[in-house]
Amino acid sequence: MKALKWVDLHFEELVLTVFLIILSVLITVNVVLRYILGSGLTWSEAVCRYCLVYSTFFTIGHWIRRSSGISVDFVLQIVPHSVNSLFCWIVRVMQILFFGFLFISSIRVFCSVYASGTTDGTMGFNMAYIYLACVFGFLDALIRSIQVIILNLPMMRHKEA
Template sequence: MKIIRWLDKHFEESVLILLMIGISCTMFLQVIMRYFFNMPLTWPEELSRYMWIWTVFFSMSYTIYMRNMLRVDVLAEFLPERVRQILEISIQFLSLGIYSVFAYYSLIVYRSLVISGRVSPALRIPMYLVYSALCIGFFLSIVRTLQLIVELVMEMRGRKSEHLKMMEEMQETMKKEGI
């Protein structure tokens, strides 16, 4: 159970950290090889681009988990609390539908790439490995949105989830430290 709880709290964060380290190291290697040894490599830029794609799709579910999705909530601020909560839950159900449609079509793209056997130009890796980021990213977004809906319903009923308590503690700590 501890492993599942840790994964719930830190999975996307850990993958994103590893991907950013990978991008930094790969591009650093490319700079060293190009400018100091005058021997540019062909694969680092492609690998960095693919890691960046993975970063984008993992970031999507991470921002849902952290409740940091971009939003325009000017009108919602004027609504009564109960109406605002219902609106937020409705928006999350709409988001869930959108992520589900994108997940479905990402599976179609993934399947077509598996069948075609297409490989990347420099690394010669199957392109379905790159595009699997879409499937995984949208699946994780669906899971995180479902979690968020449950949390919002709990909040509407007057109970705080463990995740919300953790977020409030983080916000208090940031205020104390002046961040």
């Protein structure tokens, strides 16, 4: 149970850390090889690009879970406090709908690119694998959005009472 709680709190951080380590090591090795041996790894730039794209999409779930996204909250400051919690719920439901739409759309795009068979010129991978970052990222964002509502449900009930 402790491990599951740790994964819940740190999943995106773990994934982002792994991508950052891979990115840093490959760039450093490639720079050293280019300056010492005169030639670098041809595939490392593509792997770094993939790590950067995947980390970008996993960041979405991280800021949702931490509630650290940028928001415009001037409306919440001018409305009465009782309406404030209603607006927060509306925004959270819209967020779930938005990420649900993006998740479904990203699956369609992934399937379309996979079926086309387009490959990456550097590594020969199917380009669908780069689009898989959207699927994973938006799924994570959708799960985290639902989780934030569930975790805040007792707090919202307590405010209304």
